[in-house]
Amino acid sequence: MKALILNGSPRRGGGTAAVSRRFAASLQKGLGPSASVEVLDLVDLHIEACLGCRLCFDRGEDACPRDDDLAWLSQAILGSDILVLASPVYVDSMSGLMKTTLDRLAWLCHRPGLGGRLGFVLTTTGSADSGRTRASLVQALRYWGVRTLGSHCVLAGARLSPEGLERAGTGLDRAALRLARAALGGLGLRPSLLALLVFQVQRQAWLRETEPSLDLAWWTSRGLLQKGRAWLSPEARVAFPSLALARWAASLIALVMWGPRRARRGPRRGA
Ligand SMILES: Cc1cc2nc3c(=O)[nH]c(=O)nc-3n(C[C@H](O)[C@H](O)[C@H](O)COP(=O)(O)O)c2cc1C
Structure with missing residues (x-):
């Protein structure tokens, strides 16, 4: 079983990175040692903005004129059984980095090759819950064919402190264990x-x-x-x-x- 957590925060070592790693550790515990659980910080990849040329729709994702890490990332996503999207809230939406990545993967909405996979959404915010952001991320996963178990928002303030992460830990652990149980029980193959x-x-x-x-x-x-x-x-x-x-x-x-x-x-x- 392979789980991939995509951290869409441009701030290295920030709150979303910490939340992603805490979630990953609990997910690993729930899935057992034979599972592979990986956090990918999108900021470490080279992902350029979508040009809107529609070549991915019309001729296939390999026809994308951008020469960056997206093709590699697509393979990593397609090779995963569990997908988690994590993003900080930026101006009441997801980060630009996460949105750029999702735009570049828009062909997956036309050709939803992730049927049978399970998903989850994590957000961090400064002061308010992020219902709209979470809903957009859940919807992206749904378009790809992923059965999404839900979402979890961590109130982080301007910078998530170690105490803040500890306070958020119980909720994150619970959500990760629920996701692990669902994955082991084959929930991805039972569409809603x-x-x-x-x-x-x-x-x-x-x-x-x-x-x-x-x-x-x-x-x-x-x-x-x-x-x-x-x-x-x-x-x-x-x-x-x-x-x-x-x-x-x-x-x-x-x-x-x-x-x-x-x-x-x-x-x-x-x-
Ligand atoms: C450009 C920018 C825009 C933000 N917009 C919002 C917002 O609309 N609502 C909110 O509650 N927090 C907002 N925040 C705060 C971040 O969501 C919050 O601090 C988050 O935990 C940062 O995650 P990070 O540490 O991974 O960067 C914003 C932060 C930045 C840098």
């Missing part, structure tokens, strides 16, 4: 009702797509558009009533948004 619904709506959209594209080929080649497909991962354990409800609701949403299948007015364009 919301995840099922999102997947079924996406499926309906791709089933209506008329223009060939890399994204459509990705969805088709993985059997995601085959009749009866329940979720991103073929090994997913999905309860029939939830699946039936998600399918019914997705069909209704798709009908309202795009009309009946094969009768769409024009090709649907991605985000």
Whole structure:
């Protein structure tokens, strides 16, 4: 089992770095010695801003004109079973470093290759809780197909002191152990009702797509558009009533948004 914690703080050795490491230590304890738990400080990587050229969407992530550490980071992310996003709150949002990284990984929202993985979100703030920041980070993981167990915010002030970290420790330990238990119990393969619904709506959209594209080929080649497909991962354990409800609701949403299948007015364009 591999867990990767991405620390998106540009301040080396700051509060988010400390919180990430405390969380990592508890996660390691919960998962056992055979697991690999790693904290990656994004500030130590070379990650340039997205150019908005859409080549990752249209021709594949390898076609990105940026020559930096993103390709390496993508492989590390795809090779993980557990993903944790950690960010300080900057002007009521995530750090620019974390946002830049997520923008560069936007192709994962079109081709959600992380179905079956488990996730968690950590934030640190100066004075206020960060509901909006946490929600954005949870949503990014959800777009990638990650089942996110929740989020935890640490009130750090201007600089998190060792006493502050100790006070926050119990909550962090509890969250990390819950994540470890869920991972060992295979929760990543049991998508939530919301995840099922999102997947079924996406499926309906791709089933209506008329223009060939890399994204459509990705969805088709993985059997995601085959009749009866329940979720991103073929090994997913999905309860029939939830699946039936998600399918019914997705069909209704798709009908309202795009009309009946094969009768769409024009090709649907991605985000
Ligand atoms: C540029 C900047 C913007 C910030 N904006 C906010 C904010 O909107 N709300 C808040 O509560 N704290 C804010 N803070 C405080 C940080 O979120 C807080 O100190 C955090 O723990 C810093 O993490 P670090 O030690 O990893 O850098 C801001 C800090 C900086 C440097």
